[in-house]
Amino acid sequence: MTLSVQLRHGGPPLDFAADFPDGRITALVGPSGSGKTSILRAIAGLLPVRQAHVALGTEIWAEGNIHRPTRERSIGFVSQHYGLFPHLTVQANVETALIHLPIGERRKRALHCLALAHVEGLERRYPDELSGGQKQRVALARAIARQPQVLLLDEPFSAVDRSTRKRLYIELLRLHEQLAATVLLVTHDLDEAAQLASHLLLLRHGRIVQSGATSEVLTRPTSEEAARLLDIPNIFTARVDGTASGRNLRLRWGPHALRATGPLPAGIEGDLRWAILPSNVLLVRPDKPWGSHLENPLLVIVEEVIEMGTEAVVRLQPQGLSEARLQMRLPVRAVHRYGIAVGREVTVSLRAGDIVPLHTGPAR
Template sequence: MTDLQITGLAKSYGPAARVLDGLDLTVPGGALTAVLGPSGCGKTTMLRIIAGFLRADAGTVTLGGRTLGGPGVHLPPERRRIGIVPQEGALFPHLSVARNVAFGLTALDRGQRARCVEEMLELVGLAGYGDRMPHELSGGQQQRIALARALAPQPQLVLLDEPFNALDSALRAGVRADVRAALQATGATAVLVTHDQQEALSTADLVAVVRDGRVAQCATPEEVYRRPADPWVAGFVGDAVTVTGTAQAGTATTALGSIPLADPPGGLREGLVLLRPEQLQLAEPASTQAQGTVTDVRFYGHDAMVTVTVDGLREPVEVRVPGPALVGPGGRTGIRVTGEATFHPASA
């Protein structure tokens, strides 16, 4: 299997610029893992170390059991069997599409190269585009050609460095789906670096959230979203509703009412109760324990986000409702909670 194993990775750019601080990450063979985090958290530095463009100060990188980098070991990029899809495709402008895809196939004869190029173009949905030049392609087509070029040499690992940033929102979802389908068809292990939470959750098999040079949580997209490791992860990966509460016997008592907990702590504990906006529902004030006043409504088409100042809470909460909201700013509403919350005990 082509598992990627990163252990204790550290990298600094000077005494006061520590970017990676003992980062650990395991990517199972054949999986697409999204590395998600804010700017400056070390995502791109990690990617460049995996590719061999940078040397780590400490730690090891192994791929399929083979050490790529570590104490006394640093394989050059061309010996790592890693394909790279950079931002904006970075195709060779003077080469045709076919010659771009064939660029890394130096070990094959002419006939084998031609067959491989045809297979790769068909895989990414651009069969027949081999004679075109890069400037004749749309941004989404250029990204698919960049993926075909990365996959053609049959790498053990594909690294995607925020490859959809330059695409408009209408193209992005379609190209993401095409890229995911192509990776699945080849069984390639892949790492996608992104700062787009929606992109990470909708595309990857695993999501690794990086904070201050370390992985704060690595799990399936659903686990990261529904069971965040801490309040910071909850707030970074999607919208979060946070209220204080007291947990006891699997239930938290809060200003929003009694809320069942996933993985409740033992005993009586004070802490933060984490919910998602879609777990809150607007209701008739007389029918709920929690009541408040609507202060803002933001309509997004498929849903709306309603901000409510709840009686007894210092901070307002946000409620995601399907379609248009039936109550406007200044209106009174009740709030009902559905599902389970995540509880994080207060620090001792």
């Protein structure tokens, strides 16, 4: 069943409307103060808002004078700090979600959920005797105890170290496959969203800037606002030289003629803002012959090389564009192999399909 949500509020500001894909993991991504947690709390019935419509299929949870309490909504909730009761054992924490069941069934269901979350054997411990990863698993076990149709996760991995987080990603994906619940994951981590979610909502000031398949949103922002929220550094202005067809655009970027293909905004003319991911700025290998097939070749000067582990960030100044700086990402081995160094002149290629035209206003 589809989870349908419409929220209007003044403080925190919310102007939000979305239908969440049934049985999928959807990530809500945005900076602090973008309304991510408020949206989860409103769906859970924990935050009263000025105007709300929350429905799971034909079942109305909030609308007009209707406001079903949290206990009557088929949800599980994991807060950022897990919300475990410190005076209760692990098993008792899970059983707090099962008070509607007889004691014998309550215990059986709690142990089953702890096993699903891979923390069986810890039922007699207290929260302060658990690691961060174990606390997260116990919180998940409690959240799924009532077999919810919607699972709300508010930055559940932020309090654990990187290696533990990777293991928990696997556990969540396994659990999701078993439960087939609709999952809403609040995160500020784009890599986390890419690894876990099939659908992504990009938020700012309580409204959706862009939504869609995660891979599409992360690689093809539809507006400059979305591109900046995705931390894409390569955003420039070019002059539209003409369109050869509905999917073929000619641009003039200083002395450079560029061709762009793919989905294009309607009615493009005059100046156009455009973006390209640093990973899509391709180094033309000096040891490999190339000819007219090379797409949008640019002569650039290397201004800076910053090595970060196995990857390097390379800042480039395109020929004839003294104010523009193009960022490229390369494996460190490629930097060393091809002698990429400050002051060196190299050629890069911007594939036509990787150039992303942007709307100047917010995407709705």
